[in-house]
Amino acid sequence: MTTQVEAQGSYEFKTESNRLGLWLFIISDAFVFAGLLVSRFYLFAGERPELNQWLGFIVTFVLLTSSFFMYRADIDISFGNVKGFTRNILVTIILGILFLVGVVGLEWPTAPFSVGENAMSSIFFTMTGMHALHVLSGVIFLIIIYRNGKKGLYSRERHFPVEAAAIYWHFVDVVWVFFYPALYLMGRAV
Amino acid sequence: MEEKSKAEELNNSGYKEDKNIGVAVFLLLIALTIGEFLIGSIAEDWSWPLWGTAILKAALIIYYFMHVTRVLGSSQEERS
Numbered sequence: 001m002t003t004q005v006e007a008q009g010s011y012e013f014k015t016e017s018n019r020l021g022l023w024l025f026i027i028s029d030a031f032v033f034a035g036l037l038v039s040r041f042y043l044f045a046g047e048r049p050e051l052n053q054w055l056g057f058i059v060t061f062v063l064l065t066s067s068f069f070m071y072r073a074d075i076d077i078s079f080g081n082v083k084g085f086t087r088n089i090l091v092t093i094i095l096g097i098l099f100l101v102g103v104v105g106l107e108w109p110t111a112p113f114s115v116g117e118n119a120m121s122s123i124f125f126t127m128t129g130m131h132a133l134h135v136l137s138g139v140i141f142l143i144i145i146y147r148n149g150k151k152g153l154y155s156r157e158r159h160f161p162v163e164a165a166a167i168y169w170h171f172v173d174v175v176w177v178f179f180y181p182a183l184y185l186m187g188r189a190v
Numbered sequence: 191m192e193e194k195s196k197a198e199e200l201n202n203s204g205y206k207e208d209k210n211i212g213v214a215v216f217l218l219l220i221a222l223t224i225g226e227f228l229i230g231s232i233a234e235d236w237s238w239p240l241w242g243t244a245i246l247k248a249a250l251i252i253y254y255f256m257h258v259t260r261v262l263g264s265s266q267e268e269r270s
Contacts, residue, residue: 070255079205174251178248186237186240
């Protein structure tokens with residue numbers, strides 16, 4: 001009995017429980033984005049907004065690259081390389097901000113419609129806005145992780161917050177993997 | 191001297207392998223994205239290849255970057 005109680009209080013046990021909880025959150029959040037994706041095809045199947053193709057490609061490239069650096073940060077801390085971890089987290093943060101600038105700062109003002117103009121504009125701004133909000137919260141999460149990493153709070157043995165930040169960040173990337181073709185590539189530009 | 195031995199230790203513990211996997215997956219993701227971009231530019235109604243590519247990209251990220259197998263496995267998979 002004592003052994004079971006001790007096991008439940010261990011860091012490994014807590015990590016496994018937290019990991020499961022995180023994945024359940026990710027799955028529930030995925031349904032929100034899936035709903036938006038379904039709405040996009042229901043509202044204008046076979047058509048897409050006339051958007052800047054190159055900008056779409058570049059922001060996608062930036063987000064994929066940020067995921068790559070996040071992966072490296074995760075691997076670094078898993079092997080106790082704190083220096084590499086903080087460096088890679090910093091690059092991820094910068095790329096995340098660049099993505100936000102690309103979508104909110106460049107794509108939104110040049111979009112061929114304004115907010116609420118029609119169904120297409122509504123779904124476009126809802127999809128990109130909801131995603132940008134997740135990117136923003138991810139960037140805040142990463143800044144906290146970066147600061148804690150600098151303070152030496154994570155080690156090879158204890159770094160679940162880093163893993164959680166990485167999973168969240170990659171999830172945001174997975175969402176964009178579907179949003180990019182749905183908004184920029186599929187259908188006839190109108 | 192200490193840094194050199196630390197680097198050697200990292201390379202011997204599978205660190206380099208994991209990093210190489212990351213590079214390979216990243217290059218594959220970029221190649222698939224370029225493919226998507228080209229398909230989207232050439233054909234307007236080719237949505238199925240685009241769906242297929244998106245699903246493949248998502249699967250790569252979920253499997254390699256998000257380490258989905260960790261949640262299915264036990265703590266034995268954890269690096270100690």
